[in-house]
Amino acid sequence: MLVSKAARRYATALLELAQEHDSVDQTLKDILYIQSTLEGSRDLVLFLKSPIIKPDKKVAVLEEIFGDHVGDLVHKFITLIARKNRENVIDEIVAAFVKIYNEYAGIISAEIFVAQELTDEQRARVTKKLEEVTGKKVNISTKVQPELKGGMAVKIADTVIDGTVKHKLEQLEDIFLHTATE
Amino acid sequence: MSQVRPDEVSAILRKQLSGFDNEADIYDVGTVLEVGDGIARVYGLSKVQAGELVELPDSKDENGDFVTGMVLNLEEDNVGIVLFGASDAVEEGHIVKRTKDIASINVGEGLLGRVIDPLGVPIDGDGAISGKTIRLPLERKAPGVIYREPVKEPLQTGLKAIDSLIPIGRGQRELIIGDRQTGKTSVAIDTIINQKATQGTEKPVYCIYVAVGQKGSTIANIRKVLEENGAMEYTTIVAAPASVSAPMRYIGPFAGAAIGEYFRDTGRHALVIYDDLSKQAVAYRELSLLLKRPPGREAYPGDVFYLHSRLLERAAKIINDDKVAQAMNNIPDTLKSQVKGGGSLTALPVIETQAGDVSAYIPTNVISITDGQIFLDTDLFNQGIRPAIDVGTSVSRVGGSAQVKSMKKLSGTLKLDLAQYRELEAFAKFGSDLDASTQAQLRKGERTVELLKQGVYQPLPVERQIALLKINDEGLLDKLAVEQIGDFESQFLETIGIKYASEMSKLAETGTLDDAFGKNLIEVATSVIGQITSTN
Numbered sequence: 001m002l003v004s005k006a007a008r009r010y011a012t013a014l015l016e017l018a019q020e021h022d023s024v025d026q027t028l029k030d031i032l033y034i035q036s037t038l039e040g041s042r043d044l045v046l047f048l049k050s051p052i053i054k055p056d057k058k059v060a061v062l063e064e065i066f067g068d069h070v071g072d073l074v075h076k077f078i079t080l081i082a083r084k085n086r087e088n089v090i091d092e093i094v095a096a097f098v099k100i101y102n103e104y105a106g107i108i109s110a111e112i113f114v115a116q117e118l119t120d121e122q123r124a125r126v127t128k129k130l131e132e133v134t135g136k137k138v139n140i141s142t143k144v145q146p147e148l149k150g151g152m153a154v155k156i157a158d159t160v161i162d163g164t165v166k167h168k169l170e171q172l173e174d175i176f177l178h179t180a181t182e
Numbered sequence: 183m184s185q186v187r188p189d190e191v192s193a194i195l196r197k198q199l200s201g202f203d204n205e206a207d208i209y210d211v212g213t214v215l216e217v218g219d220g221i222a223r224v225y226g227l228s229k230v231q232a233g234e235l236v237e238l239p240d241s242k243d244e245n246g247d248f249v250t251g252m253v254l255n256l257e258e259d260n261v262g263i264v265l266f267g268a269s270d271a272v273e274e275g276h277i278v279k280r281t282k283d284i285a286s287i288n289v290g291e292g293l294l295g296r297v298i299d300p301l302g303v304p305i306d307g308d309g310a311i312s313g314k315t316i317r318l319p320l321e322r323k324a325p326g327v328i329y330r331e332p333v334k335e336p337l338q339t340g341l342k343a344i345d346s347l348i349p350i351g352r353g354q355r356e357l358i359i360g361d362r363q364t365g366k367t368s369v370a371i372d373t374i375i376n377q378k379a380t381q382g383t384e385k386p387v388y389c390i391y392v393a394v395g396q397k398g399s400t401i402a403n404i405r406k407v408l409e410e411n412g413a414m415e416y417t418t419i420v421a422a423p424a425s426v427s428a429p430m431r432y433i434g435p436f437a438g439a440a441i442g443e444y445f446r447d448t449g450r451h452a453l454v455i456y457d458d459l460s461k462q463a464v465a466y467r468e469l470s471l472l473l474k475r476p477p478g479r480e481a482y483p484g485d486v487f488y489l490h491s492r493l494l495e496r497a498a499k500i501i502n503d504d505k506v507a508q509a510m511n512n513i514p515d516t517l518k519s520q521v522k523g524g525g526s527l528t529a530l531p532v533i534e535t536q537a538g539d540v541s542a543y544i545p546t547n548v549i550s551i552t553d554g555q556i557f558l559d560t561d562l563f564n565q566g567i568r569p570a571i572d573v574g575t576s577v578s579r580v581g582g583s584a585q586v587k588s589m590k591k592l593s594g595t596l597k598l599d600l601a602q603y604r605e606l607e608a609f610a611k612f613g614s615d616l617d618a619s620t621q622a623q624l625r626k627g628e629r630t631v632e633l634l635k636q637g638v639y640q641p642l643p644v645e646r647q648i649a650l651l652k653i654n655d656e657g658l659l660d661k662l663a664v665e666q667i668g669d670f671e672s673q674f675l676e677t678i679g680i681k682y683a684s685e686m687s688k689l690a691e692t693g694t695l696d697d698a699f700g701k702n703l704i705e706v707a708t709s710v711i712g713q714i715t716s717t718n
Contacts, residue, residue: 003259155211158226163206170239171207177246 003099007092011100014077014093023073028101030074034066035094049088058087102139109139113153113164117144130154210280214238215260217272220427221472222251224261224278232256233321235283236263240276250301251278252285252429255473262473264429266301283317287437289444290315294388297405297419300430300437305421306405316516318444320436323512324495331501333553336584337387337453337528340376340641341369343571343634346593346651347600348556351584352387352451352526353499357548359533359540360558364570366532368638369556370455371404373530375411376641377453387528388445389417390454392438394431395461398423411639428472431465439496442527446500447513449522454497458532459490463544480543490531490544491551497529554578568635573600586644586693592651596630603627622660629659632667645690646675652700653707666714674710678703 018027038045044065048058059082066078081087102109110130112118118126123140130138134156149165212226222238230236234253241249249271255262265272287302292313297306300320304311333351350356358366370391377387391408393401401421408414418441422434435456445452456462463486470483478484500507500523507523531552533545538560540549549555554577563570585593606624610616616624633654636642642650650671653659662670678686685699 158210158212158228159208160211161206161208167207173246 003092003096004089006086007089007096008100010077010081010086010089010093011096014073014097015100015104018073021073023071024101026071027073028098030070031094031097031101033069034074034090035098037065038091038094045091048090055082055085055087058082062087062090105137107137107139108134108156109141111155112140112142113145113148113155114142115144115146115148115150115164118142126152126154130156212261212278214272214274214276214278216274217265217269219472220265220269220429221469222263222265222269222272222278224263225259227253227261227278227280230256230261230280231284233284235281235285237279237281238265238272238276239279240273241267241271243271252433254469255475264427264432264469264473266427266429269427285320285433286317287320287440288315289318289441293418293441294416295414295418297401297421298437299426300420300422300434302437316444316514318440318514318517320433320440321492322440322443322496322514324492325498325500326511329498329501329507329510331499333499333580333584335385335451335499335526336581336586336644337373338376338379338641338644339369339373340643341372341569341571342636342642342647342650343569343573344369344556345585345644345647346589346596346634347573348554348571348576348578349581349585349589349593350528350530350578351499351581352528353497354554354578354580354584355494355497355529355531355552356578356581357531357533357552357555358558359535359545359549359555360570361535361538361560364558364560364563365568365638366534366558367400367404367457369558369569370457370530370532371407372639372641373453374408374417374455375413375639377416378411378413379643380451381416385451386416387451387453389413390420390438390441390452391417392420392422392435392454392456394422394434394456394458395424395465396457398425407639428465428468431462432469435459435462435493439493439527439529442529443496444517446498446525446527447507447510447517447522448520449500449504449507449525451526451528453528453530456493456529456531458534459493459548460534460544463489482543486544487547487551490548494529494531494548494551497527499526500524553580566635567631568638571634573597574604586648588648588689588693588695589644589651592648592655595655596651599623599626599630603630625660626657628664629662629667630654632664633659633671635668643690644693645686648689648695649678649686649703650674652695652703656704656707658704658707658711661711661715669714670707670710673714674707677706677710681706 014027018024047053047061062078062082067075081090081093112126127138127140130140147166151164153160153162153164153167210227210229212224215223215225230253232253236251236253238249238251249265249267251263251265253261253263263278288311290311290313292311292315296304296308296311298304333353335352337350337352338345339350344350358369360366374389374391377389380387391404393404401419401423405414405419408417420434420438422431438454438456442452442454463482466486466489467482471477471481475483502524504523508521510521513521531548533548535545536542540546557572557575558570559572562572582590602623606620607627610624633650653674659667682702689695689699
């Protein structure tokens with residue numbers, strides 16, 4: 001997700017404050033809770049982004065949904081965002097926070113593209129292998145794409161390690177099409 | 183292409199499959215955020231370099247071709263790329279792949295005689311480029327000071343007015359500037375055709391004609407003219423016609439320079455014509471504005487001067503010392519083993535002015551970059567003085583030292599005569615009573631101007647130019663009427679071509695006209711003049 005500069009600043013501020021208060025884990029838990037709520041409800045995201053709905057109404061809704069479920073710090077944080085009229089970028093702030101937290105905790109996330117869902121054992125093996133290679137803690141998320149036919153591609157940041165059957169076939173096609181016969 | 187037998191097919195397949203390993207492929211990607219007007223903004227590609235080529239494999243069409251692009255803007259949270267192909271095949275969310283290849287072109291001897299696009303793809307329908315090619319970057323730093331030499335060898339254009347008054351040397355940058363329809367391209371094409379004479383010699387000049395933003399029909403016509411004159415054999419045309427996207431027109435001249443550098447750095451001589459740089463500047467302005475770079479004067483971006491200066495700096499005369507030349511800066515690894523000294527790259531950029539306005543932004547820039555300019559004038563053109571070179575405003579700052587000896591001697595008086603004629607011409611319009619010496623000067627000037635006229639695609643070898651100018655210098659032409667000069671020229675050249683063939687070739691070789699041969703020439707001229715005046 002493309003994160004705006006403003007969102008990054010709010011997220012950085014929140015993480016720094018959490019570190020001061022020694023409540024990083026609690027804050028992360030709360031933020032992840034907000035993230036899953038937002039991901040689960042597209043209506044909520046659209047509602048927050050809508051320019052027609054009045055800010056105080058949005059604040060009231062946010063208060064109602066998250067007020068009782070998050071810790072003191074995050075609760076205050078939501079109030080601050082609302083007061084600054086930034087509730088429309090709350091999804092970006094949440095994403096930025098997760099990203100900054102991962103950097104802080106030395107975690108990298110890897111996307112795994114496979115043709116079939118991995119078994120738990122396979123997931124564990126992939127994670128272990130990637131952790132060995134990168135020397136960092138790896139958080140993996142899988143995406144099932146049947147058109148890959150087989151094999152696996154791993155995407156870490158912008159780099160793709162592609163070992164899928166689909167890619168191999170494309171390479172083969174390229175070799176055959178672009179080799180001139182004398 | 184010969185027929186492929188079935189067993190050959192399977193042999194090829196087996197060979198290729200055996201080289202097909204099972205290793206995973208590693209590459210860097212980004213995602214298209216927005217696309218339009220030949221520009222795409224990409225998220226990701228965090229390690230990409232400026233000027234790098236990227237591929238968009240998702241835009242594949244039925245032929246398996248996909249759009250490629252070049253990275254121009256590296257910003258905090260996105261990358262701006264320019265697309266070389268049709269941007270309507272690209273959609274939001276498409277994958278963009280790095281190639282780790284800074285924009286380059288495949289260069290080799292096989293390019294001679296071909297028409298290619300700025301990425302090196304042949305577009306003349308004659309199949310793939312044959313022979314060995316090496317990959318050279320489009321953008322390369324110009325050779326440093328210690329690898330250069332002053333201009334000292336002439337580059338003959340075959341045009342009397344240029345070779346005598348505004349001489350061009352190998353390694354020089356001489357601007358051809360003028361309004362539309364003043365014969366700028368003809369001067370350039372004549373120069374290419376005239377290089378035919380160098381082909382059999384030790385130092386042939388290879389030519390590259392870069393057409394930027396021209397009509398497709400014009401380019402086809404130029405190719406036809408070159409072919410008819412046997413000049414296509416040693417010429418490459420880089421075509422970026424008006425129909426291609428702005429990025430292609432922008433990189434066209436750089437592709438021409440890269441091809442020229444291949445000849446220059448392998449110890450040979452090349453001539454590159456950029457026709458024209460004003461259209462390249464317009465293309466660069468277009469994509470700079472789309473990339474949201476701030477506009478400056480005439481809405482050109484701030485670095486439009488650097489665009490042309492870095493391109494034209496690549497024209498150079500390389501030092502005639504292999505050891506020093508091999509230490510030259512920024513030689514690509516692919517070229518390193520072949521580098522030799524003594525080569526040159528001459529550039530003839532073309533600029534089109536609007537209504538003779540040379541003080542517009544781009545013309546002043548390029549005038550200040552180049553080593554002189556050939557100014558073509560609409561009024562002269564309409565008066566029938568063709569090539570319509572304005573001798574007063576045209577200069578060549580370094581070419582003089584490259585001129586052949588006798589030409590240099592003759593051109594001194596020629597310049598003076600013409601300057602005096604121009605001054606008197608304006609003055610003579612007012613009064614009718616002129617003294618005899620003034621009338622003589624006017625008479626001579628008129629004939630000199632007539633003698634410097636020349637038809638298109640009829641370049642004249644330098645020894646013939648010297649012979650003609652010698653006769654003019656002696657004042658023999660004053661006996662003829664202005665209309666008879668053309669007849670005299672053809673008859674005189676025909677006669678000396680037959681009578682003094684060996685002396686003429688010696689003159690071509692040494693460049694010095696000795697007194698004895700000079701007298702012979704005067705004799706022939708006197709008899710030809712006698713014939714012409716007696717028949718009328």
